[in-house]
Amino acid sequence: MTDRPVRVRFAPSPTGYFHVGGTRTALYNWVLARQQGGAFILRIEDTDEERNREEWVEGIYDAMRWVGLDWDELYRQSERKALYEAAAQQLEASGRAYWCECTRDDVDARAKERGGPPGYDGFCRDRGLRRGEGRALRFRTPDEGTTVVHDLIRGDVEFDNATIDDPVIVRSTGVPIFVLANVVDDADMRISHVIRSEEHLPTTPKHILLWEALGHGEPPLYAHPPVVVNEKRQKLSKRRDPVALELYRDEGYLPDVMLNYLALIGWSPPDHRERFTVEEMVREFSLDAVGKSPGFFDVKKLRAFNADSIRALPVDEFVAAVEPFAARLSWADRFDLERFRTVAPLVQERIEVLTEAAPMVDFLFLDEPEIDETSWAKTMNTDAISVLDAAATAWESIAWVPETIGEATLGIAEQLGVSRKKAQAPVRVAITGRTVGPPLWESLEILGRDVALARLRAARAKLG
């Protein structure tokens, strides 16, 4: 069984935004396939017609492409219904499945009445019902014995068959349920390893039982990596947590950083490095090195990784990466890529996500700096007037390069008997609008002497 060719699948359902948790599951699958020279299959599990939407399917493709998880084969379950129907008929014919007309309310009511555990009680098991309106097909699970899940991450997990209810496998509408379609496809696609998140572990015995009932022999190898959780340690939810991968893409996270960080929730390379490329991961990944306990999705650490990677980017790549984000700015028409290129190295080491890049140097592109009120109030005191006047005078005749601009500006401090900080701050606010930003002397050089002097005068005028 282990010498079967490696064929893995990632099987998302298009019922919402593409999830960071799902990205990690996809990554583990993809890495194993690439490492073993196997196939990575993308299977869209769109059997639930009520909840699926075509735009979510597109979202899956976009997200996978963004992080570079390319697939070798693509399937959609909505196009494979005949296969599931055939499997259902086979199970019915062999007596392993039966039609049931109980509604959810019936099942609940009976459970309550007998005071036992909730769940289906096998009411229609031997009623010999035929297919018909309002009837669903249930799989008859064994009443005795145990089913063992051999899990590559967790070891053997044993389930008592008596605790496994008969699951519905075909809805009364004729549409197959996840468990059926999933097993039929895994068999048909000759999947060797089923790697899916921990939440599926409790239903895995049903998959195995079904697999055997269908006569497929040895089931695939299973591996259930732990779930990714939020700060309250609950499974990330599309509803309450910011988990859409596209959210991170739009905020300016690098795709390789996403993969690196996500891989680290539950796995680390043999030498304990934290930063690695996908190539390195393909080389070193091993399922039995995947941890068992749930991991918190820590955006702060993600940001730190991202900042680090942005800094390490060759300048040209950094500039190219910023361009699409600049295009979304409210002042996008004023943005100039070549001018940005001149400050890019200075910006690069000061941001954590790409969306922060252009706004940090907006004053280089706008006609007038956008004044931050707090910064202004903090710096534009009575000393500021003499500082601004002195700067204007000093700047008139010097060579317009960072070194001399710096010398001249800091010279004001001595001349006026104020601290260097005090001399620099009002000038920075007059020029950039804020107390913090990229190195000022370099910024001034790019801005040019005329514009610089004009901004000094404008600020001076506002002070009266």
Added chain:
RNA sequence: GCCCCCAUCGUCUAGCGGCCUAGGACACCGGCCUUUCACGCCGGCAGCACGGGUUCGAAUCCCGUUGGGGGUGCCA
């Protein structure tokens, strides 16, 4: 309720019986550098959930307790 999983600093983890006085990273707090911010460098805070075993020796193995999570759908 029942079934299943999990348990090392706040967080992600290293550790797979002696190398542990428990290592790294993020976060946080100091300091240095410095035209602001950031980078960089130096330092600090902080953890084996609890109780029993097994063993010469346990963070590591076993049992129990507690805690957390997942499942229990005609969702996936």
